[in-house]
Amino acid sequence: MQILMVGTGYVGLVTGACFAEMGHTVTCLDIDSEKISKLNQGIIPIYEPGLEEIVKRNIKQHRLFFTTDYQSAVANSLVCFIAVPTPSKEDGSCDVSYVEAAAREIGMNMTDYRVIVNKSTVPVGTANLVTKVIKEVTDVPFDVVSNPEFLKEGAAVQDCLKPDRIIIGSNASKPAEILKEIYSAFTLNHERMIVMDTLSAEMTKYAANAMLATRISFMNEIADICKRVGANVNEVRKGIGSDSRIGYSFLYPGVGYGGSCFPKDIRALIAVAKNAGAEPTLLEAADSVNNRQKKILAEKMLKYFAKKGGLKGKTIAVWGLSFKPDTDDMREAPSLNLIEDLIKQGASLRLFDPVAMPNAKKVLEGLPNISWCEDEFDAAKGADAIALLTEWKQFRLVDFKPIQGEMKGFAFFDGRNQYKPLDMKGKGFDYISIGVPDQMHDKKN
Ligand SMILES: NC(=O)c1ccc[n+]([C@@H]2O[C@H](COP(=O)([O-])OP(=O)(O)OC[C@H]3O[C@@H](n4cnc5c(N)ncnc54)[C@H](O)[C@@H]3O)[C@@H](O)[C@H]2O)c1
Known part of the structure; x- marks a missing residue:
């Protein structure tokens, strides 16, 4: 299938390259012309184990292309993924302006039916916002799907090629079937696709990151108590991890979680919750423990x-x-x-x-x-x-x-x-x- 990946960063480049590896023809687009020019020379702008090899192989085999030109890229692709940044605003809520800009560009360049897939991590309701933005600039038919990404930096290629699950948020069956076809090569071993409505898919991504971030803050708080009472958190970690209901993952205390996802996503979910009239007490505590840590x-x-x-x-x-x-x-x-x-x-x-x-x-x-x-x-x-x-x-x-x-x-x-x-x-x-x-x-x- 012909796929467009808008945004060629940690998510867009890795997933674009992995789609190409599975046989799709992928164009990765970015507004950063320097990045695109480097990629066209085979220079990989980020460090990610295993990425360089698959990027170079798929460029050579003419399944992976890089461009800054929306017009030709949208014209040639049935499915347009959006994988652009969704940083925090000053008040902690999510800035979706990059997503809106990408959606508008796709909309303005559509000549035929397209599926627009939101891969960026976005507040609940963004698929509806993307639909509205595109309708403002075109009468061409389209569907919007939410397909949040769960890859982990440092293991992104493996995560992408062998995902634990693929969440497809769609309110219609046609685009969901198209997405299932795209991902069919990733699920030969066993079924990994979970189809749901767009709002639930968007919420799933935030909930997953918030759960993991909360686990880390929980262990950091336990570590603080251990230190004060003379216990050893390394032993406590093993003691609680051995409980099959708890498990060993994400039980490591440290200097706090960072990166481009957990801190901003937990802040964004707090904003989403407050906006909806909820009291996100636990999420706020996880965030504040992390800032202290x-x-x-x-x-x-x-x-x-x-x-x-x-x-x-x-x-x-x-x-x-x-x-x-x-x-x-x-x-x-x-x-x-x-x-x-x-x-x-x-x-x-x-x-x-x-x-x-x-x-x-x-x-x-x-x-x-x-x-x-x-x-x-x-x-x-x-x-x-x-x-x-x-x-x-x-x-x-x-x-x-x-x-x-x-x-x-x-x-x-x-x-x-x-x-x-x-x-x-x-x-x-x-x-x-x-x-x-x-x-x-x-x-x-
Ligand atoms: N990095 C991760 O580990 C990870 C994992 C899961 C989900 N996500 C989510 O995926 C999204 C992208 O994250 P990332 O880490 O890949 O970001 P990134 O900053 O590495 O890459 C984003 C790219 O989008 C480009 N861009 C910005 N506006 C554009 C536009 N209008 N048109 C075309 N390109 C545009 C930027 O130039 C940049 O190259 C975010 O929503 C993030 O929360 C990230």
């Missing part, structure tokens, strides 16, 4: 260094900057909160991330006292402390001996509970993590 490592550092002359003039190595491993995405990354707090306190920072440094440099441009390092060893040079912010695999089994030889101090702040506390103490660190009793290296204190 993003400050936790800086607070621990302030406390630790209080007896050592404060953070002013101290050097802190930061390992990992992206909001999670296997992505270069810096949107709402907890590392940004820490970096800002430490700089305010007068610390100098030595930063390293395996792939997110180019994006991090753009976001942190102009901030003082930042050195960009070659690797985790380089970052630790002359540092009074190391802070682990993103649990990249390469940080799991680090040889700490040479690192300690290069450090000025011996504190390790583990924002992701990646190491065994007693091991770290044995290695000579003052080891401070989340929801676990601190381990102070006796000889040096």
